[in-house]
Amino acid sequence: MRVLVMGAGVIGVATAYYLARAGQQVTVLDRRPGAGLETSFANGGQISVNHATPWAEPSAPLRMLKWLGRADAPLLFRLRADPALWAWSLRFLGNCTAGRVRVNTERALRLALYSRQSLIELRQETGIEYDQSRRGILHIYRDAREFGKAPRQAELMTRLGSVRRLLDADGCVAVEPALSASRDKLAGGTYSPDDESGDAYKFTVRLAGICKGQGVEFRHGVTIRRLLADGRRVTGVDTDGGVLAADLYVLALGSYSPLLAKPLGLALPVYPAKGYSVTMPVKDPGKAPEVSLTDDERKLVFSRLGQNLRVAGTVEFAGYDTSVPEARCRPILKMALELFPGCGDAGEAEFWAGLRPATPDGVPVIGKTPYANLILNTGHGTLGWTMACGSGRAVADLIGGRQPEIDLRGLGLERFG
Ligand SMILES: Cc1cc2nc3c(=O)[nH]c(=O)nc-3n(C[C@H](O)[C@H](O)[C@H](O)COP(=O)(O)OP(=O)(O)OC[C@H]3O[C@@H](n4cnc5c(N)ncnc54)[C@H](O)[C@@H]3O)c2cc1C
Structure with a gap:
């Protein structure tokens, strides 16, 4: 399955790693020239x-x-x-x-x-x-x-x-x-x-390198303008470099996730x-x-x-x-x-x-959306480095049709009504 991960922060890169490990065909998009250059850059470690x-x-x-x-x-x-x-x-x-x-x-x-x-x-x-x-x-x-x-x-x-x-x-x-x-x-x-503790930026960059070795494609310097949808399916991502399409999309844009979700009618309280x-x-x-x-x-x-x-x-x-x-x-x-x-x-x-x-409750937003092929992995607030690997792994399991090893109840968008 072709999976497009939006965002190359610690969350997007960890997701790409677990997806690639499970044999998915992964592309990561980010507006920055490299991985981990926004909130994952110099956090508390x-x-x-x-x-x-x-x-x-x-x-x-x-x-x-x-x-x-x-x-x-x-x-x-x-x-x-x-x-x-x-x-x-x-x-x-x-x-x-x-x-x-x-x-x-x-x-x-x-x-x-x-x-x-x-x-x-x-x-x-x-x-x-x-x-x-x-x-x-x-x-x-x-x-x-x-x-x-x-x-x-x-x-x-x-x-x-x-x-x-x-x-x-x-x-x-x-x-x-x-x-x-x-x-x-x-x-x-x-x-x-x-x-x-540890350096989240070094981790993100080095894990991105490992992902590349596993066949993950990173497209840097690409700004996502909006998500395209037909009914309850995402059909592509409109970027400043043209439209890109995949079978499945992961939204991992950190603080910018709600801006891209809003036009689809998804109110992310991030x-x-x-x-x-x-x-x-x-x-x-x-x-x-x-x-x-x-x-x-x-x-x-x-x-x-x-x-x-x-x-x-x-x-x-x-x-x-x-x-x-x-x-x-x-x-x-x-x-x-x-x-x-x-x-x-x-x-x-x-x-x-x-x-x-x-998020207002301090818990990230992970899991499915009303769009059949759009998955959320965002809203990690003050604990994104702490929660990156578990979030990426659970999302990769969800996408691969496997039962995640942890109970994802209470972590999804549905808790906000
Ligand atoms: C001062 C501070 C201290 C912290 N200390 C800790 C700590 O000690 N422990 C801990 O666990 N967490 C800590 N955190 C929180 C942690 O850093 C974040 O939760 C985590 O980095 C979020 O990762 P992310 O991948 O979701 O977001 P980001 O790292 O911001 O990644 C999102 C990516 O999306 C890209 N992007 C956004 N919009 C677009 C677009 N339209 N088109 C293309 N690309 C786009 C950005 O370029 C970016 O690379 C701290 C945060 C701060 C600010």
Whole structure:
């Protein structure tokens, strides 16, 4: 079967890999000159299974109000007359109840656990290297009250099959000695030893290379303008290079997926949630963290990627604006150097911004559509790197007529009614 995968981010490329492995004839389309050049380019690097929790939770609305107008706010709403943002926000609020958190966490964790296992197997199959680290993820808390909620969250995650160990401040320093300079700032932490980290961009590019070796065709520099349909079938993709046709189509365009789906009458509740990252060369290896880390209060993640330290965070609802203002990145750099003094070369720091394809419930949109030959693999929000392999594998199984190894219930478009 000829399958056309739209998008060569980590999701599209992982999908292409599993499709090719199952013997499908695959073409990947992307407007960029290479794979992984948009949101998959410089993300936080975490394979964060044990923190696969949605943003929408009972305390989220109050926290957002508290952060309004702060230049270093971890979450910023830029007020815009954008009906898509308002509709998304209403749905987000609807997911901020304890009941919804339980349902959404179970769905996200189900996919994340499967995905990490698929990544491990893929690594064994291919020998792919991407500055990966298997030293776990340490989630640190500065605020004692927030840390006080950690046992309940850890208990919920444990019940759902995940592993989170509670640590006091000394326990955190024992896991990550580079934290010793900031020992006094810590209230405690949770450590998930099974979690991983690695460079999503290197992974995407190298997996694309492996795909090419398996016969996958990549067409770069091709912009998709719209999907063509006849009744309930997609008949082709109209691009700036002409119309391309296949038997089956996978929509994996990240934050841009809803724009292409809308003319077909498919309302995908995916909205761009902008984030920033700072990457700097490690100056003193003893002062930079080796273990991937999340700073709960600042909402920052740290990952050591080879000789570099990546620090990522911030959520900004600003439409499709991909500018990289220094005023948003400098506070990230400053906070990183406060936590790990002398860790990196700030003069060489590189700033970046990307658009997370966020859904209001924090769960991606994977599976069939009312169009018989159009499959969705999008909306991975803050966890696209974590969930890429499992999502690609499940979609390839669905296309091949095999029963996916995980239950896809609750992950599809139908949950939005
Ligand atoms: C600051 C930040 C930190 C993050 N940290 C983490 C983390 O630690 N762990 C984690 O799991 N996730 C993280 N994420 C999320 C993760 O990066 C994303 O979920 C993931 O990259 C999404 O992948 P994707 O393939 O769906 O989208 P993309 O990588 O954006 O790929 C979509 C592709 O579609 C192409 N495209 C779009 N429109 C068109 C068109 N019209 N025609 C042709 N091509 C088109 C683009 O060129 C692009 O290559 C982070 C994100 C950000 C922004």
